Amino acid sequence: MIRVEESGDRPQGVVAMTGGMIGGHGPLAHHFDTLDQQQDAGKLGMWLFLATEVLLFAGLFCLYAVYRITQPEIFRYGNHYLNPGWGAINTVVLLLSSFTMAMAVWAARCNQKRDLVLFLALTLLCGVDFLGIKLIEYSHKFHDNLTWSAAAYAAPGPIFAAATPPSGASPVVAPEAASGVLPDAAAAHSASPATAKTGDATRGRSLFRNTCAACHGLRGEGVSGQGKDMRGSEFIAKLDDAGLVAFIQRGRMPNDPASTTGRMMPPRGGNMMLTEAELFDIAAFVRQLTRNPAPSSGSGSAQKATPVTGGTSGGPSARDSAHGSVAAGTQATGDAAPSTASPADSAAGALSADDEPPLIERSIMPLAAEGPPGLRPEFFAAEARRMDIVPPLPHGDPGRPANLHLFFGLYFCMTGLHGLHVVAGMSVIAWLLARSLRGEFNSEYYAPVDLGGLYWHLVDVIWIFLFPLLYLIH
Secondary structure, three states: OOOOEEEOOEEEOOOOOOOOEOOOOOEOOOOOOOHHHHHHHHHHHHHHHHHHHHHHHHHHHHHHHHHHHHOHHHHHHHHHHOOHHHHHHHHHHHHHHHHHHHHHHHHHHOOOHHHHHHHHHHHHHHHHHHHHHHHHHHHHHHHOOOOOOHHHHOOOOOOEEEEOOOOOOOOEEEEOOOOOOOOOHHHHHOOOHHHOOOOOHHHHHHHHHHHOHHHHOOOOOOEOOOEOOOOOOHHHHHOOHHHHHHHHHHOEOOOOOOOOOOOOEOHHHHOOOOOHHHHHHHHHHHHHHHOOOOOOOOOOOOOOOOOOOOOOOOOOOHHHHHHOOOOOOOOOOOOOOOOOOOHHHHHHHHHOHHHOOOOOOOOOOOOOOOOOOOOOHHHHHHHHHHHOOOOOOHHHOOOOOOOHHHHHHHHHHHHHHHHHHHHHHHHHHHHHHHHHHOOOOOOOOOHHHHHHHHHHHHHHHHHHHHHHHHHHOO
């Protein structure tokens, strides 16, 4: 037996037990009088620490609220790519782990050492299950490029992936712009014709109007002080489609020595959501524009330029051979030469911008995400129905909302930070389990188990908020 002389509640004398054990109850630090005082001080310190954790996640919840109010469409759309089933399983797992952790504290207070080991082991197992499910979710997101970067708008797969052109040509290596590193125009220009990609001029016309027409005009005639006249451009004629796409991807800075306007051409025309396939569509339509030479100063405004697709100067174009004369009174001069136009050029010849009406059927400006209550309720009802029908991946959906990557960025930030707290909690529980196996906890000394349980309960409570905010609320 160890006898300690006491005067009141303060120990007097020297503790004669290895490891600083007081009465066999547990270690007592030198600046505390009793174990109860030490445990109360530890609880106060833990509650202060938990308050800082609450402030940390409160900032993230405020950020969530700001984005939820200002850009609700990205949450309504991105929510479809989260699996509420996995989220519900993780919620049940954490609730169960809170129960087992509470039972571990009870076992320690009741000096049930065997039960303490059991409940700590079960809590640790629940933590492993939670992280395993998150790993499954994260792996699917990264595989499908559903991340916080520009990769969210690119097709899934490796950065350098083989792609088969629509024309059935041989597969080519198509670098994606997800890494931000764009191919050099000269290197792209050197691509062999056998591996050249082709685009769809029909789709390219709509994309051109929505992206490029603000500076280059609806028919490529250029806007004074903004963009150059593209009709009959020698610079564009020198590039093949791959080189033109590379130039559009990279853009041109105002201080570029090759710039003749002193104006900036933003990468991808300022629309970073354009995929490589869409850029090839734009390039196909630009080819039709550049085959229409700019009208000379002496020609009348009513005169139309006939697209030249090959042959000698003044020879019939592919469109003339398919549809006859362009306009009454227009005659071809000189001997006709065999056309060297490709099938894609011939098929897209009818898409010349001069054949289009001067006005656009509808505004090319995107609709506002939200409006005042009561404004066009049928529009919002239709939008809600459209958002409920989402294609397998957003990169193939032209109706995806802008800034969709912000939703996934917020998702990974909040759930990832919570996951790090789960890892920290599991480390604490593993440490408690190792000490409990050595029999260091009893009914008088269980403060570490109690404090570890408080931290684990906070981690569980935070997930109770994250699950409905991210997975359930549309």
